[in-house]
Amino acid sequence: MKQFSYVLTNQDALHTRPMSSLMREAARFSSKVRLKNGAKSALLAQVRDVMGLDMQCGNKVTVTVEGKDEEAAVAAIQNYFVDHL
Numbered sequence: 001m002k003q004f005s006y007v008l009t010n011q012d013a014l015h016t017r018p019m020s021s022l023m024r025e026a027a028r029f030s031s032k033v034r035l036k037n038g039a040k041s042a043l044l045a046q047v048r049d050v051m052g053l054d055m056q057c058g059n060k061v062t063v064t065v066e067g068k069d070e071e072a073a074v075a076a077i078q079n080y081f082v083d084h085l
Contacts, residue, residue, distance in 0.1 A: 002074040003064040005082045011057040018084060019050055025080045031067025034076060 008014065008041070026033040026044040031068040037059055042049030055061060065074040 001064060001066045002070045004064060004074065004078050005060055006078075006085065007060050008055060008057050008085055010085055014055050014057065014085075016047075016051065020047065022077070022080055022085070023050065024076060025049060026073070028076070029032045029065075029067065029073035031065050031070045031073040033073065034064045034066075036062040036064070040052045 012018070021036055023044050034041055035050060035053060039054050040053050041063040042053055044050060053061075063074070063077055065077065067073070
């Protein structure tokens with residue numbers, strides 16, 4: 001299992017379209033990706049659950065990746081966060 005935390009800095013990135021792009025990035029891998037914001041968490045494969053995390057600019061979120069390709073998945077997802085969120 002691999003994980004990282006990130007403080008969200010782009011308010012525009014927290015809408016449906018950018019979150020859908022993040023979910024597509026995670027779907028490239030077989031590993032399960034979970035996103036946590038405060039006490040709430042969701043699998044990155046469930047759009048309704050992800051949108052229900054109520055993420056806002058300034059929130060610190062934690063991403064957990066578990067599976068056979070977790071090394072590659074966590075690197076790609078972390079890069080996505082830095083570039084887009």
